[in-house]
Amino acid sequence: MSLAEWYSKKLIELADDGRRGEIITVPHQICGQAHVEGCICLLTTDDETTSDYWLTRVDATTAVPEFEDLARIPFAARARF
Numbered sequence: 001m002s003l004a005e006w007y008s009k010k011l012i013e014l015a016d017d018g019r020r021g022e023i024i025t026v027p028h029q030i031c032g033q034a035h036v037e038g039c040i041c042l043l044t045t046d047d048e049t050t051s052d053y054w055l056t057r058v059d060a061t062t063a064v065p066e067f068e069d070l071a072r073i074p075f076a077a078r079a080r081f
Helices: none
Strands: 002-005 010-014 020-025 029-036 039-045 053-059 066-073
Touching: 002 029, 010 029, 039 066
Parallel strands: none
Antiparallel strands: 002 010, 010 020, 029 039, 039 053, 053 066
8 A cells, every 4th residue: 555645756655554664756746546466556747737647657566666657648637626
């Protein structure tokens, strides 16, 4: 389980008891996340005023987390209030 911080571009791993674990700095701002087969898939952007979004995969099972932008999403892929 993890907690995402949008503007600081950080994922904070959480233990089952809620204690904070590793903090991972990712390359883009985080809009959303899902855990899939041991990796964390993120909806990310560099500028929330544009329509440039990515599906970014984080593999935190390695000694140094690995990041890969799997796809560009050509629209503002989040709700605006």
